[in-house]
Every structure is written in structure tokens, then in C-alpha cells.
Amino acid sequence: MQLNVNNKAVDADVAAEMPLLWVLRDTLGMTGTKFGCGIAQCGACTVHVDGVPTRSCVTPAGSVGAKKVTTIEGLSANGDHPLQKAWIAEGVPQCGYCQSGQLMTAAALLKKNPKPNRKQIVDAMSGNICRCGTYHQIVKAIERASGGNAAAKPAVKA
Amino acid sequence: MTSRINTLTLSRRQFLVGSGSVAIGVAFGVPALTASRRAAAQAASLAPNQWITIGTDGIVTIISPASEMGQGTMTAMPLCVAEDLDADWSKVKVVQSGHNPKAYGNKLFGGIMATGASRTTRGYYELLRIAGAQARLVLLGAAADKWNVPQSELTTEPGVVWHKASNRSMAYGDIAAFAKVPAQLPVVTAAQLKPIKDCRYIGKDIERIDIADKTRGAAMYGIDTRLPGMLYGAVLRPPMHKDKMVSMDDAGARAVKGFIKTVPLPYGVGVIADNTWAARQAKDALKVTWANDSITKSYTSSEVLKSYQAAASDLDLAKAGVEVEKHGAGNANIKGAAKVLKADFLTEHMAHMCLEPMNATAQWSGDDRIEIWAPTQSPSIATLISSIVTKVPGQNIKVNTTLLGGGFGRRVDADFVLDAVLLAKAADGKPVKVTWTREDDVKNDKYRPMVAQHVEVGLDANNNIVGWHHRLAGESIYARANPNAFKAAGGRDAPFDEGAEFIYDIHDSLIEFARQERGVDVGFWRAVGGGYSKHAVETMIDEVAAANKADPVDFRLKLLAKKPRAQAVIREVAKMADWKKKRPAGRALGVAYSDMWETHIAEVVEVSVNKKSGKITVHNVWAAVDTGVAVMPRNVATQVEGAIVYGLSGSLKEQVTFVNGAVQQSNFHDYPVARMNEIPPIHVKVMVTDNPPGGVGECGLPPIAPAIANAVAKLTGKRLRHQPFNAERVKALLA
Incomplete structure (x- = not known):
């Protein structure tokens, strides 16, 4: 599938039900987004999906589609937000x-x-x-x- | 095996973690050194001792010996070196040490490398300052020779040696280009170190080196380890602790995309897959039949705690138990006392809930070499346990300590490291990263022990204390985690019992430990013994004060008449809280004090109780702390504040319960921890003194539970003696 992460189009050959968190961390190697609980209780995995704060640990990658995903790595260009x-x-x-x-x-x-x-x-x-x-x-x-x-x-x- | 960059390297301008050909460099602040410049600087450099390398480019590399789990040690310890080296802090690069106990072990842990028990600053402070001073003398000696002037005429400014008489100067990097390390290193004693008032860095609020990376998602924790060809693992453990597998059907696991193999383990079943998610799906698809029979089979919290309470209050020592400490006549005078105050204190199991779940990565090379990357509080224990289980000699096991996403004592243990080591053994030389789920973490923690304590305090006709008897009962921590120390101490359990001793002016006291052996693994939970022992001690002190119709603050000051540092923090916190001021209706203050880890701390809390629901609300916390020299005062304050939050969370709501050897909680929904909307204003004052630095990471915790209990007693007349003070329990008490 194709995802838009931090304004870049990326390809990921993963099952549609794989949570976005693991696509980011394992498939794309973007480890800034953290795993904490897996059930949307702790917030460590929060990313923005079209600007909305979203728990990536319970968000199937297949549900994201063309929406824009922003991670901590993409919050600002130089860590200067x-x-x-x-x-x-x-x-x-x-x-x-x-x-x-x-x-x-x-x-x-x-x-x-x-x-x-x-x-x-x-x-x-x-x-x-x-x-x-x-x-x-x-x-x-x-x-x-x-x-x-x-x-x-x-x-x-x- | 290909060469590796073996240490995690972290500085303001450079962050490297890598292996083989992979190296991720993140530059910020000032321009990063290029790889070639870095290599050049390393080739031509001066290493006066094992802590310090001075490059010809002026970059001073300082080794940080302890695990960075949030307490700031990776800044604080190198800062001590930089202080007496008179290094330019903006040119300091900090490197996490590899596992080399001979060079970097902590004397307070018998020379092994471990981080915990509030022993890092206490163990390294003087040593590191001396190392810095020694290296400075090497530089001065070399400069004196070069200029042919007496060394006594030389001074330093950060990173520069000066000969003021001739107005000449040389940068440390320039000296490194020609200086030789003398065969006999200059001897420096503690007495020669800079007085605190002259320090440039110690006692100032220097920005922590790890902060910027931690705001950018660039800090690399164990869970972020990525290696070429790396596989991903998960481990299924039995619901009943220490149960064994009878049979397994892994057909379902095999059907998961990305599944590679199952690996039977001595304590469960491992799965290897090509990503974390697949490993977990496969693990969940395993059908395992467990024996449903282990030493923990009858371990049900409520019943076991009752039996502990019986053991604690049965004062016939011959039955079980050891004397931990005895002063004066011990408990002898309690028999003839005019009045005896008696109370039992109970504490449930608690989990650590480090936000980074347990994980580790390991790779085998042949059948006798292992490399490990782990967020561990002790690379020495990780090495030892891996060696014992695999029979690979310790010198063939290389442990790389990564950043830790919380430690709190959990990562002293090496069970999660073993998972990676044993799965990687079955991975044909490929590295395997095992990441626990939160459920794995909650159900397989090394919990704070469930503890029953019985205290008797004998008073004479004038309500003076004539005897103090404190008996603790529970599963031993050290008997499992440090059996040699446990045996050597004659069955005393130093971390389990800590905090029961005190510095109050009470002459006759006896502390005993009645070890219970029910087979559930317990471990080091932030402040360890202090989290429950001070609850008992400080509650009883309040009760004796009440018997004397004395104010709890005044009464403590009286019992600490010979301890000016203790008095100072109690006076200060009383002032901060405006102790004698009348509170709004329904609110009251409680106070408690702790003398643990060579740090004095007093806390006051303001609470109210909803008598219908039993819910306690803490409205304010004040703390005054004297930890002696505060290397980074603001960091001390936030450590104390953090321990207060951890303690509030633990003493008000956290509880792990077992039924027939199985843990009933699984994640943050049924093991809730304190969130932002539950935290009161917390006011911390760091009272800097010139005393040697004490422990900082845990000291804020012990006073919180007794301070709450004492405040509730003032409000309701009822003593909270069973942690956590959750609404259900408080409601029952007040009914």
C-alpha cells in the first residue's frame, strides 16, 4: 500500500490490518513514534492523521489511505516547533x-x-x-x- | 563478525547508534563532526585515564558509566568529570560505557555495573571529580614542560591552559597533540578538589544532553534497535506464574504472514517473525496446554496477605525470621510499658509500568559469542544471567546499554534480555529483537512485594517511647535477585527491609524480617522497602505524637534534636506549607520525613476525603529536600517531583492482584496510573548544602503514603494502613 508520511509518499508491503504504528516503526524504520500499550490508553504512539491526533497502535494501516500522516520526525523541519x-x-x-x-x-x-x-x-x-x-x-x-x-x-x- | 560501533554515543551535536555498516547520525546545535574528522580526532588523542579522551580537535569525550533511565545521569556524571578537568562543556561528548566493570563498575555495588538503589551519584561523584582533576594535572604537566615553566604558574579556563605571567595559552586539543600520559599518573585526593563555591558546572542548572533528542523522536531506546537482517520475537508465558508447558499446537501461528518459527523455552514459548506485529499475531495464535500446576498455584493475593499478616504479628521469632537491626534493649521494655501502640500495615503488589515495555535484541556469532542491545539497569546482571543460562562465558557476551524508557528498578532484572538471547540462538546468526506487549509486562513483572508489617511501640507513663518493634513479612527480593548477598547477610534482605531503620532519637528498637516463600518473583520497585516501611514508621511516629498531644511537626523536630539537616527540611516544609494555618473545612495536612539514601526529605500534603465514595483528593504537595551537593539542582527538583507522582499513583490506586498464581490485571485500563488531571500542584525546594551528594531518584517517594495517611487521620480519626488507599478501601475504613 502507499502512505503519505511527513509529506512523502512511501510504499509498504504490509497487511491492511497491521497497525500504522508497526508500519512506521518496523517497515519504515521511523522509531520516533513509540509503542506503549497497544490499546490506545497511554498516548505514546500518537501521530497526526490529517491533523487529527490519532493513536497509531490501534489504527489499521489500511484505513489511512491517502490521508496525511505526521509523526514526531515530521513535526518540524529542524526540531524547532x-x-x-x-x-x-x-x-x-x-x-x-x-x-x-x-x-x-x-x-x-x-x-x-x-x-x-x-x-x-x-x-x-x-x-x-x-x-x-x-x-x-x-x-x-x-x-x-x-x-x-x-x-x-x-x-x-x- | 563484522566490526561494530559498540556504544551508544550521545551528545548535543551528535547521536550515533549503530552496528556494522549502519550508523544513524543526527546533528543539532553546532555542526556535527564529519566521520573523517572524528576518525582523525580519535587517532590523535590523549586519554589520561579510562574516563576521558581529549581529541586534537578539542573535543573531550567522557564516559558515562550508569544507565540513563530519565534521572539525568548521562549529564550529571560527565559533568563531574568536566568540572575538575575544567573542560569546556560545549565541547564535551558523552559516550555510554560498554560493559567493563573493571574500568567502570560502581564500588557501592561491589564493583559491578548497575544503576539503582540511588547509588550512582553516591558511588561515582568523588571518583569522577578526581578523574577530571587528574587529567587536568596531566595537561598542566605537559604544558609546563612545553613552555619550560613551573607547573605551579599555570591555571586553566574551560578547555584552555594559561601561563598568565607570559600571557600564553594553549587549548586542551593542542596539548593533546603532543602530550604523553605519564607512566605514573598524578595522585589526586578528595581534599584537593575544587570547593563547591568555585564550581562552574556543579550546582548550576546545565541543560541535560539528552533533552533535545527526546523532543525530536531521535533518542534511541532499546526498543528502537535496528540491525541488518534483524528478526522480531515474542514470548508467550503461562498465565500461572512458573507453570510449565505440556504441549503446543502452532498451526495457527504458522498461518500468520511473516511467521518464521516457534522456539520452546524453559519458561514459555517463543515466536520469531519478520516484524513485531506478525510475531504477536503468531504468539496469540499458539495453542498451549499448560500443566496448571506450579509453586504459585495457591497464590491468591487476599489469602496470602492474610497469612503474611499472621506471620508479621506473631512475634515468636523462633518460628521464622531474622533480626535485621537491634538497638539498646530492642523490644524488651515493651512488655512492661504503660501503654503499647500496635498496628499492622499491609501493601499489595504493584507493577512498574515503565512506558517502554520490556525488550532486548541479541545476536549470536557461532555458538559461543553473543552481543546484546538492551535497555538494562545492569549490563553486569544481563551478562551473568545470559552466561548462566547459555553456558557462554561472560567474556564472550557483549552488552550494549541503550537509553531506557523508564527503569524504576524493573530493568535490574534480566528476564527480558534472556528472551532475546534464547530466541536469537535459534535464528541462525541473525539478530532478534523481542518486544513485550504491555500485557506481557503487567502479567510478568517483578512486582513490588506484597508486605505485612507489624509495629509495636511501648510508651511509659509520660508517653515517652521505651521500645520499638517492627516486623516485616513478605517474599524476599534478594533471595531471588541477589542470593549471594542474601546468604552473606544471614537471611537479611537489605532492599526489602530498607527504610524500617530511622534516625529518630529512639534508643531501644528491634527490626525483624520474617521471610515468606510462596514462589512469586518480587523485585525492586522505586524506593523498594521505603515505599512501605516508611508508611509504617511515619504513621507510628504520628500516633506517638498524638498520644503526646503534640504537633506532628514539633514532635518530629524533638525526636531529631541531634539531626540538624533533618530538622532543617522539616522546618522548611512546614514553612512552605504554612503548616499551622487553618485549612478550609474538610481539608487537612499531613507530614512525613525520610532519611533514606543519605538524603533528608520532608513532605507535607493537603488532602480531603469524600466520605461517601472513599475517594481521597490530594490538593497540594510540598517537599523540602537536602541531598547535600546537588549536581544539577533543577534536575533534583524534577526527580523528587517525579517520585512524588510515582508515589501518589502507587499509594492511591495501583494494585496487582493474583488469583491462583495468575495476575488479574493486564494493561493501563485495569492497572491505571496517575494522569495529568490527577496530579496536584507539587512544590519542591532543593536545600543545597556542602554535604556529600545523597541519592535523588527515589527519595521523594517514601514520605508520600504516610503523609497522606497522617492527613486523613487528622481529618477522620482513622488510620490508613493498607496500601493502596483506593476509594473502596477508604470507604470501608470510614464506614
Whole structure:
């Protein structure tokens, strides 16, 4: 089948029911999207399908068709999406494993709602588990990226 | 076997993980070194000791010895080297060490390579600073010879040696081009190290080197390992722990597209396929008949915990158990005490739920060489276990430690490594990556032990403590995971029992361990013993305070009169929380303190309880921590915050239950963990002192459960003694 991943047409010789997650990771070698639970409970595998945050672990590749898939590798050209910059400034990641999914969920939120309030952030992000407990840093980073609360805490020194 | 790049290499400008001809380089920040320049720099370089290589291009390569599982060690430890080397941090490249315990082992683990028990900074801090200082002296010596000036006239600025008298300078890279490592390395003692106030990096908030990659999907975890010709594996384990296979029908598996073969294992059945999804489909299609008979057959949580409680509260030590620690008269004075406070504390099994499920990749070369890529907390244990099972000598097993997507103690064990090793053995020299499903992970964890504790505190007529008796009962961690240490300690289980000891001014105390052997594997769950032992200790301290009609903060300060660091964190957290301020109706504060891992931490929580549903809401958490020198203070704060989140999640809701040896939970829907909408504001203050650095990754956890329990007691008069404090249990208690 043919897929559009990060604005590139790619071919994948896989069964239609194979989840998009494994096509990305095993077939296409794009390992930035993570496997966490396999049942759409943790959010680690979140990608955008036509801009909509989607759990790739339960999305059959065959259901994607010509829709545009965006992964963490395609979120920005040089890792400089405002959220990625804010993530660095707030020093968000610990183990970092969930952060691709957190960023993709947050990016979809800001696209829909560029100035979310605290409650809207928490509502949008509560489907993504971070076992290291970086939740407060994630909130701060989203507020920083959306210009909501940028002065709350100084950036980590380089 | 083709040559390999054996280490995962990570820096701000370069990230390499590879094997054979595959090498993925991701450049960012400043321009990446080209392969040829990198080769040139490596060819002409100075390696004053095993930790440091200085290239003629000025790039300083520093080895990081511990596993990076989110705690920041891959920045913090090299930073200690860079500090006393006076390296230019922007030119430092960090390389994860290979498995070489002789060069990089942790003295606090008897010289093996392991990451856990809050021992990395404590084990390496001074050693690495000395290594840096020693290398600096090598550079100074070479520069002094070159300029023919006394070494004492030389100083350094980051990456540069100066002779101020003649206004000459030489970059470290230039010195590396001609310097020789002296036959006798300069001797440096701890006393010669830079005072903390003069440090450029230690104590400053240097950006972690792994952060940028982790925002781009470029950080490579074990699960991201990709090798030429790699196959994918899955392993089916029996529902009843330690059950055995009787027969297997793999016809269904064979019908799965991409299926390659099944591999019977001593503990289950493995499947090899050409992608992860196919391996899982094939595994699910296996029809296995299990013996339905193992040592765990009668292991049902509720019943087993009752028997543990009986063992803990039966104080006839002759029946079972060992003395762990005894001070003064031990428990002798409890008999004649005016009053005896008695309580039982219970804790259910809990799972780790590292967000990166267990996985590993292995490749055999012939029948006596194995290479492993694994997100392991201990390449030494991974090597040992692989060697024992395969009979391949340890020196022929090469373990590459990748990044870890969470560890929390789970990845000290090597069961998941063994899966890859045994499947790869059947793969004709091809590498095999085995990735567990979340269900595999939940059902086959090395759980936090289920524990019963019985505590008796004897008080005299004036409510002074005259005796303290704490007895813990449960399956041993060390008897399984570290049998030699367990035997050497005479049946004491250091991680299981840790935290039961305390630094309160209580003279007569006895701690005992009554080992129970029911056959379920238990392991190291963040803070290990401290997650339940401090629940007991800090609850009892609160009860003694109540018996004295004393304020819990004041009472602790009194019992810690000789411990100024402990007093300071308790005073500070009381101030942060405005401890004596009246709270809104239905809310109360609780306090707890922990002395574990050479770190002092006090926490206060503000809670309310819905008496109808039993649901506890934590509204605020305050923590004050003195870990001595904080190498990266902001990282200390987020580690403490993370451990508080982990502890809140564990003590309020997490629970694994067994029925007849089989785990009843399977994934995040029935083993929920804390999400963003459940986390209260958490206020952490890092109180930096000049004391040697203590442990950071776990210290935030032990006080959280007792602080909650103490707050609920203040609100309701009822003591929460059974973790987790889920709504059902709290409702029953309050009824």
C-alpha cells in the first residue's frame, strides 16, 4: 500500500490490518513514534492523521489511505516547533519515552486552540501517560509555547 | 563478525547508534563532526585515564558509566568529570560505557555495573571529580614542560591552559597533540578538589544532553534497535506464574504472514517473525496446554496477605525470621510499658509500568559469542544471567546499554534480555529483537512485594517511647535477585527491609524480617522497602505524637534534636506549607520525613476525603529536600517531583492482584496510573548544602503514603494502613 508520511509518499508491503504504528516503526524504520500499550490508553504512539491526533497502535494501516500522516520526525523541519523549543526550555523529558506522543498531542491542541487555558491543556493531555511524572513541566512548556505563561520560570541555561 | 560501533554515543551535536555498516547520525546545535574528522580526532588523542579522551580537535569525550533511565545521569556524571578537568562543556561528548566493570563498575555495588538503589551519584561523584582533576594535572604537566615553566604558574579556563605571567595559552586539543600520559599518573585526593563555591558546572542548572533528542523522536531506546537482517520475537508465558508447558499446537501461528518459527523455552514459548506485529499475531495464535500446576498455584493475593499478616504479628521469632537491626534493649521494655501502640500495615503488589515495555535484541556469532542491545539497569546482571543460562562465558557476551524508557528498578532484572538471547540462538546468526506487549509486562513483572508489617511501640507513663518493634513479612527480593548477598547477610534482605531503620532519637528498637516463600518473583520497585516501611514508621511516629498531644511537626523536630539537616527540611516544609494555618473545612495536612539514601526529605500534603465514595483528593504537595551537593539542582527538583507522582499513583490506586498464581490485571485500563488531571500542584525546594551528594531518584517517594495517611487521620480519626488507599478501601475504613 502507499502512505503519505511527513509529506512523502512511501510504499509498504504490509497487511491492511497491521497497525500504522508497526508500519512506521518496523517497515519504515521511523522509531520516533513509540509503542506503549497497544490499546490506545497511554498516548505514546500518537501521530497526526490529517491533523487529527490519532493513536497509531490501534489504527489499521489500511484505513489511512491517502490521508496525511505526521509523526514526531515530521513535526518540524529542524526540531524547532515552538513546542519542541519550549520542551527544551522547560527541561521537560526525563526518560523521554512518552514525549513524542505528548508533543504530538500538544501540537494538535495548539493548532485547534492556540491559547488554551490550564484546564483545556489538562483535558487535552490527560490521555497521555508520563510514568516519570513530568506533567507539570509539560503544562509549563505548553503555556510557554502558546505565550500563555512564558515568564513563569526561566529557561534552563545552555 | 563484522566490526561494530559498540556504544551508544550521545551528545548535543551528535547521536550515533549503530552496528556494522549502519550508523544513524543526527546533528543539532553546532555542526556535527564529519566521520573523517572524528576518525582523525580519535587517532590523535590523549586519554589520561579510562574516563576521558581529549581529541586534537578539542573535543573531550567522557564516559558515562550508569544507565540513563530519565534521572539525568548521562549529564550529571560527565559533568563531574568536566568540572575538575575544567573542560569546556560545549565541547564535551558523552559516550555510554560498554560493559567493563573493571574500568567502570560502581564500588557501592561491589564493583559491578548497575544503576539503582540511588547509588550512582553516591558511588561515582568523588571518583569522577578526581578523574577530571587528574587529567587536568596531566595537561598542566605537559604544558609546563612545553613552555619550560613551573607547573605551579599555570591555571586553566574551560578547555584552555594559561601561563598568565607570559600571557600564553594553549587549548586542551593542542596539548593533546603532543602530550604523553605519564607512566605514573598524578595522585589526586578528595581534599584537593575544587570547593563547591568555585564550581562552574556543579550546582548550576546545565541543560541535560539528552533533552533535545527526546523532543525530536531521535533518542534511541532499546526498543528502537535496528540491525541488518534483524528478526522480531515474542514470548508467550503461562498465565500461572512458573507453570510449565505440556504441549503446543502452532498451526495457527504458522498461518500468520511473516511467521518464521516457534522456539520452546524453559519458561514459555517463543515466536520469531519478520516484524513485531506478525510475531504477536503468531504468539496469540499458539495453542498451549499448560500443566496448571506450579509453586504459585495457591497464590491468591487476599489469602496470602492474610497469612503474611499472621506471620508479621506473631512475634515468636523462633518460628521464622531474622533480626535485621537491634538497638539498646530492642523490644524488651515493651512488655512492661504503660501503654503499647500496635498496628499492622499491609501493601499489595504493584507493577512498574515503565512506558517502554520490556525488550532486548541479541545476536549470536557461532555458538559461543553473543552481543546484546538492551535497555538494562545492569549490563553486569544481563551478562551473568545470559552466561548462566547459555553456558557462554561472560567474556564472550557483549552488552550494549541503550537509553531506557523508564527503569524504576524493573530493568535490574534480566528476564527480558534472556528472551532475546534464547530466541536469537535459534535464528541462525541473525539478530532478534523481542518486544513485550504491555500485557506481557503487567502479567510478568517483578512486582513490588506484597508486605505485612507489624509495629509495636511501648510508651511509659509520660508517653515517652521505651521500645520499638517492627516486623516485616513478605517474599524476599534478594533471595531471588541477589542470593549471594542474601546468604552473606544471614537471611537479611537489605532492599526489602530498607527504610524500617530511622534516625529518630529512639534508643531501644528491634527490626525483624520474617521471610515468606510462596514462589512469586518480587523485585525492586522505586524506593523498594521505603515505599512501605516508611508508611509504617511515619504513621507510628504520628500516633506517638498524638498520644503526646503534640504537633506532628514539633514532635518530629524533638525526636531529631541531634539531626540538624533533618530538622532543617522539616522546618522548611512546614514553612512552605504554612503548616499551622487553618485549612478550609474538610481539608487537612499531613507530614512525613525520610532519611533514606543519605538524603533528608520532608513532605507535607493537603488532602480531603469524600466520605461517601472513599475517594481521597490530594490538593497540594510540598517537599523540602537536602541531598547535600546537588549536581544539577533543577534536575533534583524534577526527580523528587517525579517520585512524588510515582508515589501518589502507587499509594492511591495501583494494585496487582493474583488469583491462583495468575495476575488479574493486564494493561493501563485495569492497572491505571496517575494522569495529568490527577496530579496536584507539587512544590519542591532543593536545600543545597556542602554535604556529600545523597541519592535523588527515589527519595521523594517514601514520605508520600504516610503523609497522606497522617492527613486523613487528622481529618477522620482513622488510620490508613493498607496500601493502596483506593476509594473502596477508604470507604470501608470510614464506614
